[in-house]
Amino acid sequence: MRHTLPLAPQFYVTAPQPCPYLEGRMERKLFTALQGDGAEQLNDALSKQGFRRSQNVLYRPSCAECSACLSARIAVDRFRPSKSQRRVRRRNAYLERRASAPWATEEQYALFRDYLDSRHATGGMADMDLFEFAAMIEETPVRSRLIEYTDLSASRDDPHGGLEAVCLTDVLDDGLSMVYSFFDPDLAAQSLGTYVILDHVDLARSMGLPYVYLGYWVPGSPKMGYKARFSGLEIYHKGRWQRLEEPERFEADTHPLSVPPIAEQVARISLPDTRPTRREE
Template identity: 70%
Template sequence: MRHSLPLTPQFYVTAPQSCPYIDGRRERKLFTALQGSGATALNDKLSKQGFRRSQNVLYRPSCADCTACLSARIRVSDFRPTRSQRKTLARNRHIRREVTSPWATEEQYALFRRYLSARHAEGGMADMDIFEFAAMIEETPVRTRVIEYWDDRPAVDGGDPALRAVCLTDVLDDGLSMVYSFYDPDRLPDSLGTQIILDHVDIAREAGLPFVYLGYWVPGSPKMGYKAQFSALEIFKNREWRPIGAPEDHADETHPLSVEPIAEQVARIDLPDQIG
């Protein structure tokens, strides 16, 4: 018997689990498969509506009593680095960017393990082995690049260049989506996480792409506070993109009455014409 994929994406909801951003909260995700010839169009369209990609899945937080996770992006044309960010750029002027296909390497995995051990030892990725890491990097049905950041200074003393940071990046029709990034935890004074974002703004500008998608910003979460430090930041709230304004103005997103029913959320999703 011949089987075919449904023409319209099917949406599902995960079981609740502990929230990694706000203590005492439970998180839940709305998700759909990303596959077939319409994968690129679906990724482009849903990324504009607050969805994120993880391998061949698109997801968006859909918690029962909280809407604190807000998708964030930088407007490239209006972005201006702060004084601190300019210092970060100067501090990392020796870092060399290398853009590659989505292919996992042993160097990447070694850096990834060091990063998790130092920064997210209790997180959901803490037990990820090299095969799962390779799947995270390589299983993509859309246009994806791995952007590596190398330090050539060790080679001056006869050593090998050192891999300092990596970002898995999707190329959307209107910008770059930073799917996942990690960096050398022994180089915290170098602010490599900030450096990666600043460099993605440069890449997007060179490519004529208007936005850099940063993932979710969560008001009140120390883990996500750094995103609000970037100028020209927009958040996706109440089904539209808007300037972030004052971060404290979004504290009410943890109120349970801010949540729409799942059926209403799905009904309001705008799908590409060719698949929905």
């Protein structure tokens, strides 16, 4: 099925498949290609409307009978770390952050494989090989950075070379978008996933950016529910960003009539003006 807007990217819908977050439900995605000179503007504009990037594709859940997946972001100026989050910061203060162009390494892949085998052994990425991993990291048409967190005191025998966590991050015009992150599953006590988010909040604040985009918050999903523990959280719901003040009220928000038809969803998408500016004579 294809839907188009005048002078706009083409939007498509995936075939239904089992939902990876909520048992017994089917997922479907609305997506468009991310390419050409206007890729960054399109990524900026659609990220503000609940879309996420995966390589050169932008997608958003568009399930026929469920609206549980909600794009989430932290408003940096309203974020206040909890006591436990402050402890996580102190616990991981020994890590050195390194930001570089998105380039895959064998150490990253080894860490990625350990993470998947421990946390997502039956997920859609479970069979990803080194070349597919490199494509996930390196195939980006927008401004992306690979942020590594390393223990410089690690022994030379460390299979990850001291690498403990990694995050592929897009730099948007209004924030940092955490595209994908993974960490050493053997260091569960370090709460590395939480630490990477906390560090991105610090990074965004230092860059003068107002938001950190976290991906989707899915009430009722053990995998995705942790995002509600961060203060200053906003969700994209019913066409606008709003503060998440009562997470429990979204638990049953899955009625099929709450999902607009695909054509209506596409018609509501605001696209950036990427036409070249005429030079003054």
